[in-house]
Amino acid sequence: MHPRAAEGGSAPFYVEFGARKPGMLNSAALREFCSWDGILLDSQPGETPHGGCRDCPGVADIVRTEFVTAENVVELFVKHGVPKDFDLLTVDTDYNDYWIWRALLEDGTFRPRVVAVDFNPDLPLDEAKVVKYSAMAEWDGSIYTVGSLLAYALMAQSFGYSFAYALEMGSHAFFVRSDLLHEEDRALPLRNVKKNSHPPDPENRQFVDVLYDFIPGAARK
Structure with missing residues (x-):
């Protein structure tokens, strides 16, 4: 049990979307183990063309059916009673993750x-690029898909968040x-494991460069 709950306070709170497989989140x-x-x-x-799991434990019982967008994410949090100062947010829609977190920020x-956000390890670490926003895109x-680690890091820093870790799998x-x-932990170096794991985009769409969105005084080229 978390110490806060053991002391009679409210239990820690998480929000996670893209939650098609509850046991793998x-x-x-x-x-399941920490209350x-x-x-x-x-x-x-339970449904996804990249690995469906209709019968995964918990799908029918605990996953609430909502299509999260940049326009409705705040409204959905209010609707479902999310505390304003909660503990863990995971954004994993596989597409608009950057834009949805940006809307919240x-x-x-x-x-x-x-x-925790899903980032694209196939994009270079020195590029701040994301998919073009389209609310209903999948x-x-x-x-x-999603965006580069640098794009997230620049945005996060400008809204009072610091990069902490990227999974080895990328x-x-x-x-x-x-x-x-601590102040010394607010400027950790970005780390990216480049995977080259995704096939080319058949539509040859261009990523949006957001490098200058969060650099004070910088002019977009």
Whole structure:
């Protein structure tokens, strides 16, 4: 049990979407073994062309069916009673992740302590590029997905979050609210394991360069 819950306080709270396989999520162990509370959201629980799991334990019971977009994410958090100062947010829609987190940051109502995002390890570490936003878009399995680690890091820093870690497999990156960190831990170097794991985009779509969105005084080229 988490110390906060043991002391009679509220249990730690998570929010995770793209939650098609509840047993394989960042929040799974926290939910099952550590008494965390929270919500799982997905547009098609148990369904995905990249690995469906209709019968995965918990799909029918705990995953709430919602299609999360940059326009409705704040409204959905309010609808489902998410605390404003909660503990763990995981954004893993495979497409609009950058834009959805950006919408939350710009709104400012919800300030999770830790944020995990799905990033694209096939994009160079020195490029700040993301997919072009399209509210109803879904990943087609190609390299055209989410955004580069640098794009997330620049945005996070400008809203008071610091890069903490990227998985060795190169898919999830973790950011921590800077006010919770020692000063020396607020500027860790980015690390990216380039995978070259995605096939080319059949539509040859161009990524959006967001490098100058969060650099004070910089002019977009």
